[in-house]
Amino acid sequence: MNFNLFGHGEQWFAVDCGITLEQVPGAVRPTVQMPDLGFITARQEQLTGLIVTHAHEDHLGALPYLWEQLQCPVYATPFAAAVLRHKTRGRRGTLPNPLIQVEPGDTMALGPFNVEWLPITHSTPETCALSITVGDSRVLHTADWKIDRDPVVGSAWSARRFKELGDAGIDAVICDSTNALQAGHSPSEGEVAVGLGRAVSACKGRVVVGCFSSNVARMHTLAKISVKTGRYLGVLGRSALGMARCAQQVGLLPPEFQPIYAEHLGYLPPAEVLAVATGSQGEWGAALHRLMNQTHPDMSLDAGDTVILSSKTIPGNEASVSSLIEGFRARGIAVVSAEESAEPLHASGHPCQGELTDLYQILRPALVIPVHGERAHMTANADVAKNAGVGATLTGQNGDLFYLSPTPGVRRRFAEVGRLEWCEETERLVTVG
Numbered sequence: 001m002n003f004n005l006f007g008h009g010e011q012w013f014a015v016d017c018g019i020t021l022e023q024v025p026g027a028v029r030p031t032v033q034m035p036d037l038g039f040i041t042a043r044q045e046q047l048t049g050l051i052v053t054h055a056h057e058d059h060l061g062a063l064p065y066l067w068e069q070l071q072c073p074v075y076a077t078p079f080a081a082a083v084l085r086h087k088t089r090g091r092r093g094t095l096p097n098p099l100i101q102v103e104p105g106d107t108m109a110l111g112p113f114n115v116e117w118l119p120i121t122h123s124t125p126e127t128c129a130l131s132i133t134v135g136d137s138r139v140l141h142t143a144d145w146k147i148d149r150d151p152v153v154g155s156a157w158s159a160r161r162f163k164e165l166g167d168a169g170i171d172a173v174i175c176d177s178t179n180a181l182q183a184g185h186s187p188s189e190g191e192v193a194v195g196l197g198r199a200v201s202a203c204k205g206r207v208v209v210g211c212f213s214s215n216v217a218r219m220h221t222l223a224k225i226s227v228k229t230g231r232y233l234g235v236l237g238r239s240a241l242g243m244a245r246c247a248q249q250v251g252l253l254p255p256e257f258q259p260i261y262a263e264h265l266g267y268l269p270p271a272e273v274l275a276v277a278t279g280s281q282g283e284w285g286a287a288l289h290r291l292m293n294q295t296h297p298d299m300s301l302d303a304g305d306t307v308i309l310s311s312k313t314i315p316g317n318e319a320s321v322s323s324l325i326e327g328f329r330a331r332g333i334a335v336v337s338a339e340e341s342a343e344p345l346h347a348s349g350h351p352c353q354g355e356l357t358d359l360y361q362i363l364r365p366a367l368v369i370p371v372h373g374e375r376a377h378m379t380a381n382a383d384v385a386k387n388a389g390v391g392a393t394l395t396g397q398n399g400d401l402f403y404l405s406p407t408p409g410v411r412r413r414f415a416e417v418g419r420l421e422w423c424e425e426t427e428r429l430v431t432v433g
């Protein structure tokens with residue numbers, strides 16, 4: 001549930017406003033939690049705007065719930081803006097107003113801050129790092145990123161602008177730590193496209209591919225594979241359909257993406273079916289869970305069919321994923337998972353140690369502040385930075401203020417922080433005690 005504030009003098013702007021899903025023991029579905037924005041809502045007149053770096057739930061999912069408290073202009077790229085409009089259409093929550101569309105590469109002034117949106121590769125399109133200049137200081141906020149030279153959707157990673165900024169001088173880099181415990185580089189979406197192509201070609205019966213619904217590149221890849229393998233493409237699950245529609249609206253999917261109505265899938269010969277499905281974490285009630293339980297209204301799977309999990313198991317979901325896999329296998333349905341297969345069937349959207357090192361050597365900042373991860377990830381990221389020649393690193397926790405002048409440091413627990421939870425019964429936000 002990302003929420004960052006950047007301040008100078010008496011003015012602030014925010015970056016991202018996300019949710020997290022918390023599984024309460026005994027509950028069927030996880031509850032939606034988000035940050036308590038009390039610190040900034042108490043000084044709302046000092047807030048000049050909020051920038052959404054990309055369309056993932058942990059970066060924009062809380063905006064429909066919390067924008068009314070913020071009442072500030074929100075900046076987003078066309079795809080992220082389409083996702084926000086989709087999320088608030090006819091459902092709960094408020095669409096930010098004004099919602100200002102920004103193209104990757106644009107520069108804009110937010111109060112005293114000059115912000116440049118730097119295209120960077122990640123597992124959802126149009127993700128942007130932010131170069132923030134105020135006075136003679138420059139901070140680079142990476143957002144979530146990886147180095148992908150063949151991202152399938154959008155432009156390949158380019159070091160050019162990052163190198164120019166590094167040459168001009170960067171005071172601090174705020175950087176994604178998610179994969180900082182892993183050595184090497186993450187594979188590209190292009191390699192996953194090849195792996196998935198081979199995996200689907202090897203199947204005889206129906207094929208269902210589970211992936212994260214915000215991964216537009218994966219949908220792009222499966223559309224191409226459906227044409228090559230003579231299968232009709234279907235999309236199962238509300239969130240995947242919603243994401244596909246948003247991506248189509250802004251022109252991110254190829255002409256081959258022509259899904260048929262899900263209710264027609266059940267009438268096709270098995271060898272002509274390729275479906276994309278939600279629920280790769282074994283979520284209760286999602287498309288894959290229903291297919292496993294034989295309660296999906298549009299299609300059923302039989303022995304000889306194949307489920308490909310083009311995803312990773314998010315820590316904490318091991319039990320639900322393994323019961324999903326066992327449920328299919330018990331019925332003679334083959335399961336090929338990215339974690340077990342020799343083919344590359346999934347690529348993470350976050351930088352491993354090799355990518356972190358590459359970026360730090362390109363940017364050569366004075367200071368690195370690791371964010372986005374547990375303490376162990378942030379510590380590992382700081383170690384990578386030091387090994388890459390960065391002179392100083394600072395790590396902290398929610399509510400800490402990192403300051404750049406007169407000399408860099410941290411003021412611990414500067415802002416009061418907490419969590420809010422959406423209560424389904426009362427349809428209100430409540431403080432998590």
Ligand SMILES: [Zn+2]
Pocket residue numbers: 056058059144372
């Ligand atoms: Zn994230």
Ligand SMILES: [Zn+2]
Pocket residue numbers: 054056059122144349
């Ligand atoms: Zn992300």
